[in-house]
Amino acid sequence: MAENGESSGPPRPSRGPAAAQGSAAAPAEPKIIKVTVKTPKEKEEFAVPENSSVQQFKEAISKRFKSQTDQLVLIFAGKILKDQDTLIQHGIHDGLTVHLVIKSQNRPQGQSTQPSNAAGTNATSASTPRSNSTPISTNSNPFGLGSLGGLAGLSSLGLSSTNFSELQSQMQQQLMASPEMMIQIMENPFVQSMLSNPDLMRQLIMANPQMQQLIQRNPEISHLLNNPDIMRQTLEIARNPAMMQEMMRNQDLALSNLESIPGGYNALRRMYTDIQEPMLNAAQEQFGGNPFASVGSSSSSGEGTQPSRTENRDPLPNPWAPPPATQSSATTSTTTSTGSGSGNSSSNATGNTVAAANYVASIFSTPGMQSLLQQITENPQLIQNMLSAPYMRSMMQSLSQNPDLAAQMMLNSPLFTANPQLQEQMRPQLPAFLQQMQNPDTLSAMSNPRAMQALMQIQQGLQTLATEAPGLIPSFTPGVGVGVLGTAIGPVGPVTPLGPIGPIVPFTPIGPIGPIGPTGPAGPPGSTGSGGPTGPTVSSAAPSETTSPTSESGPNQQFIQQMVQALAGANAPQLPNPEVRFQQQLEQLNAMGFLNREANLQALIATGGDINAAIERLLGSQPS
Amino acid sequence: GVSLLLPRLEFKVPRNFRLLEELEEGQKGVGDGTVSWGLEDDEDMTLTRWTGMIIGPPRTNYENRIYSLKVECGPKYPEAPPSVRFVTKINMNGINNSSGMVDARSIPVLAKWQNSYSIKVVLQELRRLMMSKENMKLPQPPEGQTYNN
Numbered sequence: 126m127a128e129n130g131e132s133s134g135p136p137r138p139s140r141g142p143a144a145a146q147g148s149a150a151a152p153a154e155p156k157i158i159k160v161t162v163k164t165p166k167e168k169e170e171f172a173v174p175e176n177s178s179v180q181q182f183k184e185a186i187s188k189r190f191k192s193q194t195d196q197l198v199l200i201f202a203g204k205i206l207k208d209q210d211t212l213i214q215h216g217i218h219d220g221l222t223v224h225l226v227i228k229s230q231n232r233p234q235g236q237s238t239q240p241s242n243a244a245g246t247n248a249t250s251a252s253t254p255r256s257n258s259t260p261i262s263t264n265s266n267p268f269g270l271g272s273l274g275g276l277a278g279l280s281s282l283g284l285s286s287t288n289f290s291e292l293q294s295q296m297q298q299q300l301m302a303s304p305e306m307m308i309q310i311m312e313n314p315f316v317q318s319m320l321s322n323p324d325l326m327r328q329l330i331m332a333n334p335q336m337q338q339l340i341q342r343n344p345e346i347s348h349l350l351n352n353p354d355i356m357r358q359t360l361e362i363a364r365n366p367a368m369m370q371e372m373m374r375n376q377d378l379a380l381s382n383l384e385s386i387p388g389g390y391n392a393l394r395r396m397y398t399d400i401q402e403p404m405l406n407a408a409q410e411q412f413g414g415n416p417f418a419s420v421g422s423s424s425s426s427g428e429g430t431q432p433s434r435t436e437n438r439d440p441l442p443n444p445w446a447p448p449p450a451t452q453s454s455a456t457t458s459t460t461t462s463t464g465s466g467s468g469n470s471s472s473n474a475t476g477n478t479v480a481a482a483n484y485v486a487s488i489f490s491t492p493g494m495q496s497l498l499q500q501i502t503e504n505p506q507l508i509q510n511m512l513s514a515p516y517m518r519s520m521m522q523s524l525s526q527n528p529d530l531a532a533q534m535m536l537n538s539p540l541f542t543a544n545p546q547l548q549e550q551m552r553p554q555l556p557a558f559l560q561q562m563q564n565p566d567t568l569s570a571m572s573n574p575r576a577m578q579a580l581m582q583i584q585q586g587l588q589t590l591a592t593e594a595p596g597l598i599p600s601f602t603p604g605v606g607v608g609v610l611g612t613a614i615g616p617v618g619p620v621t622p623l624g625p626i627g628p629i630v631p632f633t634p635i636g637p638i639g640p641i642g643p644t645g646p647a648g649p650p651g652s653t654g655s656g657g658p659t660g661p662t663v664s665s666a667a668p669s670e671t672t673s674p675t676s677e678s679g680p681n682q683q684f685i686q687q688m689v690q691a692l693a694g695a696n697a698p699q700l701p702n703p704e705v706r707f708q709q710q711l712e713q714l715n716a717m718g719f720l721n722r723e724a725n726l727q728a729l730i731a732t733g734g735d736i737n738a739a740i741e742r743l744l745g746s747q748p749s
Numbered sequence: 750g751v752s753l754l755l756p757r758l759e760f761k762v763p764r765n766f767r768l769l770e771e772l773e774e775g776q777k778g779v780g781d782g783t784v785s786w787g788l789e790d791d792e793d794m795t796l797t798r799w800t801g802m803i804i805g806p807p808r809t810n811y812e813n814r815i816y817s818l819k820v821e822c823g824p825k826y827p828e829a830p831p832s833v834r835f836v837t838k839i840n841m842n843g844i845n846n847s848s849g850m851v852d853a854r855s856i857p858v859l860a861k862w863q864n865s866y867s868i869k870v871v872l873q874e875l876r877r878l879m880m881s882k883e884n885m886k887l888p889q890p891p892e893g894q895t896y897n898n
Contacts, residue, residue: 164782165781165783200785201785201787202772202787203785203786203788203789203801204789221778222778225782226815229813
């Protein structure tokens with residue numbers, strides 16, 4: 126019975142090879158045999174030469190199962206296959222099945238027969254592919270710097286891995302979970318000096334290959350990185366871990382609320398997939414993500430985009446859409462909360478700070494955002510609901526803590542980009558707006574639907590007045606009026622700002638309130654964002670910026686005064702003839718087929734020169 | 750004479766036949782891939798000494814560990830149950846802490862052995878017991894330790 130037990134032969138499978146080994150010489154050419162590899166979860170067939178070693182077999186397996194060879198444990202007939210063995214040695218023939226266990230990396234590989242594969246080995250092999258990123262991450266990662274210096278002491282932290290990158294990720298995780306640690310690190314002067322140098326931060330961020338990829342895909346991000354103001358703000362926020370955490374928490378809350386808005390969720394999701402995911406993936410590819418890379422880009426470890434307006438930052442990888450994107454009315458928050466789901470602090474998430482603001486701006490210009498904004502503006506009820514949500518309030522509050530941010534966001538809004546004049550006018554008004562937003566009365570008015578409705582009516586009345594008697598209210602400073610009204614009314618949605626008074630400030634969809642404002646393509650009333658500045662978020666900004674020393678009633682008084690002036694025909698200069706101002710837009714409208722010059726002009730005036738909004742107005746003007 | 754043989758063949762499968770069948774099954778990976786078994790020595794003509802392997806079930810303290818066992822099928826197998834011993838250290842009810850011997854009285858399939866059972870059944874049963882409430886949370890020794898016998 127010295128027959129070779131070919132696999133399918135029933136009774137003598139393993140005797141054969143044993144006998145054959147002793148007697149006959151091995152066959153000359155290696156036969157290819159098919160061996161099935163079975164894990165508890167899956168099963169794969171491999172074709173390998175009969176005489177291959179277990180090591181070679183493992184290499185083939187590691188490719189298919191996407192693991193390191195060190196993680197693979199092969200078992201056949203109750204025995205663990207050692208790397209230096211051969212398949213023949215164990216009697217593995219064509220058609221037989223080998224069991225596979227894939228060990229997770231952190232565990233030391235210890236089996237009864239294989240004491241090898243210590244954690245060190247695993248770590249080492251695992252770190253090899255990452256060796257590229259390690260230097261970069263070290264560079265861009267202040268934690269890395271810290272750990273370089275304190276590598277010796279790290280073992281005392283109880284980190285089991287000797288792999289540097291793993292150490293870093295573990296450190297990050299611990300840091301994320303422990304605000305005290307974060308604070309300590311942040312207070313490290315070296316870290317601070319690094320953080321306060323926007324150029325350096327930018328360099329570090331750019332050096333990260335994943336960031337580079339992201340930037341290629343999303344040019345807005347590079348724009349974000351290149352803006353020193355934003356970088357600085359981002360760094361400031363990053364420096365304050367408590368603020369970051371709070372922001373993230375608020376954001377989560379807001380996002381979950383946003384989810385319920387019809388249509389909003391989809392838009393959010395779109396934004397998320399467009400922007401958040403690549404960032405999240407990029408961030409997660411690196412071991413822990415580069416916490417400070419995300420500082421600039423507002424989404425390193427996957428947090429990605431926290432709407433700066435909420436100042437919430439989940440220390441955890443937060444697969445929320447980039448803050449900017451989500452800006453459109455809480456969409457961001459919603460997306461964030463929706464997206465990240467767990468948003469647990471697992472590592473990363475340091476980033477996403479201010480950069481969010483910029484992101485917001487850039488994201489606003491995405492079509493998804495626009496449509497979302499549109500939806501929201503078309504539905505004032507929606508806006509009211511959103512507005513009265515508690516999270517809105519908290520968002521506004523958080524925004525108020527950071528007026529710069531709010532201002533940035535507002536000014537960067539694409540709605541403004543089409544209208545630099547508006548920006549100019551808005552700027553001085555910002556402080557006033559911010560302060561006004563802080564006015565609790567304002568806030569409560571905003572959240573009171575009836576009050577909002579009343580304000581809406583006022584605005585509508587004003588608008589009617591403007592259309593009926595355009596000459597009557599020529600140069601109302603848009604800023605103030607808008608601001609005040611904006612704050613109060615803006616959120617209400619397509620409220621007409623003081624109509625044709627000056628360029629109507631398109632509502633800047635900042636934060637949750639953003640979308641309400643309207644943005645141009647608002648529905649029927651076509652009042653473009655009253656008071657973009659409403660940016661309720663913006664206005665709630667810190668009073669520090671406020672130039673008006675008076676109390677909260679200051680802006681109100683100003684507003685009323687100006688209104689009266691306007692009504693009385695007094696002038697606020699600055700407004701050239703609308704026809705002249707909108708010459709270019711009129712031409713465009715003409716080219717598009719809107720031949721009613723008078724109507725065009727009025728629409729343009731009402732929307733402050735925003736062509737899109739004007740078109741919406743023109744198209745929607747029939748029913749109204 | 751023959752009539753006496755017949756009933757034996759019907760009701761009692763010759764030991765070697767059974768064991769060879771089990772050998773083949775072990776090599777073909779029958780089952781869900783969580784247990785494995787085979788001859789300890791391929792040249793063991795008596796088919797007595799077997800090695801077995803159990804992959805610790807998930808969501809237990811045995812998760813992801815690979816437990817090596819020795820199974821001995823005596824001359825009366827399969828009428829008599831095999832004797833089973835853990836080689837890898839394990840903390841589990843019914844397993845002797847210092848020797849790794851499986852107490853036949855504590856393991857149902859061993860206590861109530863039937864000749865239709867097999868090595869596979871024993872291994873699978875042990876794995877199932879790892880998932881029982883009384884065992885799954887037991888603290889386990891560090892991976893890689895074995896009993897010294």
